[in-house]
Amino acid sequence: MNPRPRTAAIACAVLLALGGAAYAFVNEAISMALEAAVPYVEQGFEVREDNWSGEVEPGKPLLIRHQLFRGNEYWFWAGTSWPGATIKVDIFDNEGNSVGLESFAKNSFAGVRALPQKTATYFIRVVASYEKTGKGMTKAERGANEPVDGVGEFTGVLDWGLVYGYR
Amino acid sequence: MIEMSQTSSASLRRLVVAIAIGAIFPGLVTAQDAEAPAAPERIDLTNFPGELVDKVVVPIPAEIFAVLDKLDEPDWNSGIQLPDANDRGGERSLLALTFGSLVAEGFIAVQAKNAGEIEKIGKRVLDLSESLGLASSVRPHSLAIIEASKNRDWGKVRDELDATQQTVRVTMEKLRDDELSGLVSLGGWVRGTYVVTSFISGSYSEDKAELLNQPGLIAHFREMISSMRGPSASAPAIRAIATGLARLEAIIAGSGNLSEEDVNQLRDISRTMLEEFYFSKTAP
Numbered sequence: 273m274n275p276r277p278r279t280a281a282i283a284c285a286v287l288l289a290l291g292g293a294a295y296a297f298v299n300e301a302i303s304m305a306l307e308a309a310v311p312y313v314e315q316g317f318e319v320r321e322d323n324w325s326g327e328v329e330p331g332k333p334l335l336i337r338h339q340l341f342r343g344n345e346y347w348f349w350a351g352t353s354w355p356g357a358t359i360k361v362d363i364f365d366n367e368g369n370s371v372g373l374e375s376f377a378k379n380s381f382a383g384v385r386a387l388p389q390k391t392a393t394y395f396i397r398v399v400a401s402y403e404k405t406g407k408g409m410t411k412a413e414r415g416a417n418e419p420v421d422g423v424g425e426f427t428g429v430l431d432w433g434l435v436y437g438y439r
Numbered sequence: 440m441i442e443m444s445q446t447s448s449a450s451l452r453r454l455v456v457a458i459a460i461g462a463i464f465p466g467l468v469t470a471q472d473a474e475a476p477a478a479p480e481r482i483d484l485t486n487f488p489g490e491l492v493d494k495v496v497v498p499i500p501a502e503i504f505a506v507l508d509k510l511d512e513p514d515w516n517s518g519i520q521l522p523d524a525n526d527r528g529g530e531r532s533l534l535a536l537t538f539g540s541l542v543a544e545g546f547i548a549v550q551a552k553n554a555g556e557i558e559k560i561g562k563r564v565l566d567l568s569e570s571l572g573l574a575s576s577v578r579p580h581s582l583a584i585i586e587a588s589k590n591r592d593w594g595k596v597r598d599e600l601d602a603t604q605q606t607v608r609v610t611m612e613k614l615r616d617d618e619l620s621g622l623v624s625l626g627g628w629v630r631g632t633y634v635v636t637s638f639i640s641g642s643y644s645e646d647k648a649e650l651l652n653q654p655g656l657i658a659h660f661r662e663m664i665s666s667m668r669g670p671s672a673s674a675p676a677i678r679a680i681a682t683g684l685a686r687l688e689a690i691i692a693g694s695g696n697l698s699e700e701d702v703n704q705l706r707d708i709s710r711t712m713l714e715e716f717y718f719s720k721t722a723p
Contacts, residue, residue, distance in 0.1 A: 322608075336492045337495065342646075370482075439505070
């Protein structure tokens with residue numbers, strides 16, 4: 273299955289699961305992050321519509337500031353849609369101490385949970401990595417289709433997306 | 440009973456979709472995949488070896504309301520203060536601020552589980568979106584808000600209010616109206632701050648007052664206002680809001696724990712800011 277229709281199908285399903293909200297366009301990295309959020313929606317987490325996304329060089333850490341409130345529980349979920357790329361996410365307080373209570377990183381998506389000890393600005397670190405070149409990729413990682421005229425070739429940057437939920 | 444049945448139905452629908460995704464794509468994550476981190480890490484925020492992302496996501500009022508509900512039992516109905524529709528001349532910056540405040544009003548009405556008020560707010564949101572030229576984008580959300588409130592599906596109403604604001608902001612950004620997009624967030628934040636400070640003033644505790652410790656967001660809004668260009672930047676209402684933000688910042692940045700008097704001041708300042716575009720001005 274070509275990864276683009278697959279991701280679009282997942283995005284539609286996840287958006288339905290999150291209450292039928294619809295974006296005017298599909299951001300594939302955000303779709304991956306929302307995919308990771310699905311099991312937690314079932315646990316009562318309300319996933320925000322607003323989010324962060326962009327492109328980044330592999331291995332270059334990103335730092336995102338965000339206001340959290342003591343008394344709420346948060347999950348942050350990150351995703352990348354590039355085949356073969358991986359992503360990690362961590363959370364730190366304003367002194368740089370890690371405050372993630374649990375986390376996971378599974379290929380294209382990752383998550384971290386936090387229970388803020390104080391109401392303040394926190395810092396979420398996202399790192400997207402990709403070590404393989406086009407020749408090193410498996411057929412599955414290429415999305416089963418052979419690259420055509422540069423399509424599917426790695427261009428030096430990875431897409432990334434970050435969403436969060438609270439309860 | 441009706442509420443339970445509909446909540447179950449929504450949960451069931453979500454569960455079915457989640458299970459279907461899991462069945463089709465067995466490699467997907469499950470909640471049980473999460474693990475406790477091996478060892479606490481520390482990073483140097485003053486010398487971070489990467490990129491600081493500029494974008495600021497402003498929390499919706501419902502995030503703060505959720506904590507307040509855990510600490511107390513506020514009478515959310517008393518917090519609803521939907522003003523009469525007023526004509527402030529169609530100035531787009533004020534319309535954007537008002538839009539954000541109206542959405543925040545909707546979040547208050549959801550906490551109160553007040554379907555009648557939510558319906559009124561849903562209609563007002565649609566009217567205002569027509570003034571902003573965004574009715575076609577907002578109409579589906581507005582109708583969904585009204586429908587969900589009739590069904591007493593409060594989670595769905597919250598989702599739709601968040602989606603409404605996001606749709607409007609994204610549409611404004613596509614039209615290169617980033618300033619207006621930021622003002623929508625600011626309008627929502629000020630309305631949320633006013634109702635929260637009003638409740639905390641009524642039954643003060645340090646735990647509740649800590650919710651107002653948001654210097655990063657105030658700094659973000661101040662920067663946003665100071666970077667505004669064009670005629671809106673010098674409009675008296677925008678200047679008054681800039682002054683209000685500076686006063687809020689002085690109180691929040693100036694003390695470790697916010698006292699009851701601090702909270703009262705925050706309430707009065709946020710009310711004054713809202714009177715520039717949302718509430719009628721109180722007689723001197």
